[in-house]
Amino acid sequence: MPRNLLRTSSPVLVGRSEELQVLVSTVPRRSTVVMIEGEAGIGKTRLVDELLAHPKLAQLKVLVGHCQHLREPFPYGAVIEALRSLAGTKLHTISPVAGALRPLLPELADVLPPQPEPIGDPHAERHRTLRATREVLAAIGPAVLVVEDLQWADDGTRQLLRFLMADPPTNLSVVITYRREDLAGHLPLGTAYRPPDHVAGILLQLRPLDVDAVRVLAASILEHEPVSAEFADRLHERTAGIPFVVEELLRSLHGTAGRLPDEVEVPVLLRDAFADRLAGLPDLAHRVVHAAAVLGVPAGVEQLSVVAGIDAEQAELALIQLARAGVLHETRPNQYGFRHVLAQQAVYDSLEGPARRQLHLSAIDALRGAEPPPLVQLAEHSRRAGRRTDWLRYGEDAADRATEVGDPAVATGLLQRLLAEPDLPTSEVDRLATKLGSVAYAGLDQHDPVATLDRVLSDQRLSTAARGEVRLLLGRLMVRQSGRIAEARMTIRQAIDELTERPDLAARAAALLGTTYIGDTPVAEQLPWLERVEQYVGVCDSLEIRLSLLANVLGSRLAIGDPAVLSAVSALPTAVESQAERRQLARARCNLSDSCTTTGHFDKAREFLTSGVRLAAEAGSPFVVSTARSTEVRLDWYTGRWAGLAERATRLLGEYRDLLPVASELSLVLGFLAIARGEWPAAAEHLGQTGVHSPQDSMTPIAIGGFAGLARMWLAQDDLPAASAIVERGLQLVRHKGIWIWAADLAPIAVSTFIATGRPHEAAALIEEFADGIAGRDAPLAHAALSFCRGELSEDPEPHFRAAETAYRALDATYLAAQAAERAGTQDLPALADWYDVLGATRDAARCRHDLRSRGTPAQSRRGRRGYGLELSPREQDVARLVSQGLTNREIAEVLFLSPRTVEQHVAKVLRKLGAVSRAELGRATG
Incomplete structure (x- = not known):
C-alpha cells in the first residue's frame, strides 16, 4: 500500500457512469423527473453534483434545497430554500398569483408581484401557493430544481413536489434524492407517482459498489498509486461498498502503511476514521467539532462558540483548521456542518456520555434565547440531556406549533416520541394520545396516519375512554381510505363499547355507522343507528355536538329521499359563535349539498355549497373544503357547467x-x-x-x-x-x-x-x-x-x-x-x-349529425370557418385527441360516426399540420 494519502474524495465519479449518462442525455433536452434513491453514503449527492456540473447543463438555472433531519416546522421548507437563490433574478411574464410567495420569500420582494388578497379558504390558499411556485419556476427559463434527502421533508414540500411533478413547466426538470428505508410508508412523495406522458421519468436506485469499482475508487483517491486486488477485496468487505465509507476509511489510513482494521461494522469504521483525522488537531478544534456534532444542524460561529465554551475568535480559528482537515464544511454562507450525516453521527458516537450531556445542556443555553425559539431542537437537546420535564414541555409545544403551521409530520413524530416516555401518568398519556389522534385525523397529507393511531392504541397506559376516542378517530380516518370502510365499521363499533363514559363521542360514532352513503351496509341496518343519534340530539346541550350529529343525520336522511328533511333544515342556525360550531355547521351544509346533488335538488345544492364552503374557510376545515370541491364538480356536471x-x-x-x-x-x-x-x-x-x-x-x-x-x-x-x-x-x-x-x-x-x-x-x-x-x-x-x-x-x-x-x-x-x-x-x-x-x-354531437345524414338531411358545418390553414379544424382536433388516447382509426370512426377512410384522411392531415411522423409522436404532441 502507498504511504501518502492526499485526497478525501475521488476526483472522478466511480461506478455511476451509466446513471450519469442517462441523466445528461435527458435532463438538458426535455422536462424530466428524476428520482434517486439509495442508502446513506451511497453517492446520491455526488451523482447530482456531477450532473449539475456537466457542460450540457450550463444553460440551465440550478436551484437546490435540502431537507433537514432536525428541522423546525416550516411548510415547503426545502423548495423555499431553493427559491431563495433567485434573489436578484429577473422574472419575465409572471402572473399576479406569484405574489402569494411574498410572505415566504422576502428575499424576492423586489421581483415578485404584490401579495394577493387573502382568500379565506385554506385549500384555495394552499393551492395558490403551489400555483405561485410553478409560475416562478416557469418564468426563470430552463431550470433544474433539486431537493435532497426527501425522507426528511415536511408534508408541504411533498405536496408541492407532487403538484410540480404532476405537470411541470415545459422548461423545468425536478431531481429528488431520498433514502427509502427512512421513508414513512416507503413512498417518497407520500403517494404513488407516475410522470405524465410529456415528461421523462427516471428512477435510479443506487447500489453499493462492487470490488472492481472500489479498487478504482481507491486508486483515484490515492492518486493513481497501485492498489492490489487483495487490498481492494478487503476494503470492499470492510466498507460494504459504500463510497462515502471507502473515502473516509482511506483518509484515516494516512501514515499507517495502509493497514486495514479487522472486520468491524461500518459505524465503528467511521468513528475510528474521524478519531484518527482529529488526532493531530488542537483541543479547540475538537471542542468545535464536538459542538457541531451535538447541534446536529449547520450552525454559525456564534452558536458553535457558545456550545463549545470558547470565544468567537477561537471558534473561527478552529473552523479554519477543521475545514482544511476536511472535517467540517461551509454548507451555506456562514453556516458550518458535516459533509454527510454519517460523519456527524460518527463524531457524535465518539463522545462519552457525560461529555455529550454537557454539550446538549450548552446547546439548550445557546438556543433558548433565539426568536422564535427552535422548539424542535430544544426538545431534542432536552431529551438527550436527560431533562425530562423540559423535554416533555418543549416537545408538546413544538408539536402544537407544527400543527398550527400545517406540518403534521413533525407533530405526529414528536407526539409519538413523547408517548414513548416511560412512567407517564395516565392523564398525560390520554392528553397526548388524543392530541396525536386529532392531528392524524385532521391532516390531509401526512404519511401512514392509520399505523400511527394503531401504535397509540397499543399503549396499555391509555384509559378506556381515551382509547375509545382514539379508536373512533382511527375508524373515521379509515372511512376516507380506499378498501378500509368495512374494517372502519368494526373499529367504530368497538369504540362505542369503550365510550360508555363519553355519550357525546358514542353518539358521533353511531352517526358514522348510520351514514347511509358509506359502504354497502343495507340501509335497514343503518337507520337504527340514526334513530339512536336523534335521541341523543334531543337531550344534548352542546350546539357544537348537535351540529356535528345533525350533519350526519340530515345528510343521510336527505340522501335517501326522506321528504321531511328539507323542511327540517330550517332548524339549522345561519350563524354561530365559535370556530368549532362554525366548523360543524360548514360540514352540515356541505353534506346537505352533496345529498341534494345525489337526489337532484341542484338549486338547493348550490345554495348549501356556497354557504358551506364559506363557513369551512372561516373555520379552517380543509377536509370539509375538499369534499365540497368534489361535490361542486359533480354538481357542475349535472347542470352542464363543463367549461374547464x-x-x-x-x-x-x-x-x-x-x-x-x-x-x-x-x-x-x-x-x-x-x-x-x-x-x-x-x-x-x-x-x-x-x-x-x-x-x-x-x-x-x-x-x-x-x-x-x-x-x-x-x-x-x-x-x-x-x-x-x-x-x-x-x-x-x-x-x-x-x-x-x-x-x-x-x-x-x-x-x-x-x-x-x-x-x-x-x-x-x-x-x-x-x-x-x-x-x-x-x-x-x-x-x-x-x-x-x-x-x-x-x-x-x-x-x-x-x-x-x-x-x-x-x-x-x-x-x-x-x-x-x-x-x-x-x-x-x-x-x-x-x-x-x-x-x-x-x-x-357526432351522433346527431350521423342521424341527420341517415335521414338524408345534410349536416351543417360545425362551429367556425371552413379554411383552417395550418391550424387544426374542430374535427381534426377531435381526431388528434382520440389518437392521443390510443384509439385506432376504426375505433375513432365508431366514436365519431365516420368511415375509417375519412378518419385515415383526418389523421394524415393532423400529422402533417403538427409535424409529427407517427401516431406515437402525435400522442406526445397533443398530450
Missing part, C-alpha cells in the same frame, strides 16, 4: 387522490366526461376508481354511478355481454343497499341494455321495481329518470321522453334534458349538435 371541468377535476384528483370520498367522486365525473367525448380508455380507467370493484368500501351512490357509466360505455361500443354484466352488478348493489333513488343514472341504461339484449320483460319488471322503490321519496332526479325509462320501453315513447326532458330542464340538468330531447325525436338536431359541441360532448 375536466381540467379542474384532474387537478383536484391530483390533490386528493388518497381521500376516498373525494377521489371517487372526481373519478366518476371524469369518467362521465370521457364517455361524452368517446375516450373509452380514459373512461374505463376513471370509472374503475369509483368503487365498482369493491362496493363494500365505496361511497355507494358514486359506485352505482360508476356502474352506470361503465354500462353506458360498453353499450356505446356494442359490447352487450359486458354491458349486461355491469348492469347486473350495479342492480345487485342497489337491491342490497335498498335505496332505489340512487339508481337515477343506472336505471335508464339498465333498461336500454335489457332491451338491446332481447329481454323486454326484465326491462318492464325493472321499471316497476324502480317506480316502487322511489315512490314517496323526495328525489326529483330519480323521478325524471323513471319517465326516461318508460320512454325506452313504450310503444309510444315521445310523451315519456318529453316528460323526462321537462323534468330534467326544471332541475337545470341540461345534458340529461338534451339526451331526453334527442330520444323524443327533436326536429332541431342541428342546433342540438351544435349545443353538444359547445358543451364538449363530442360523441353526442
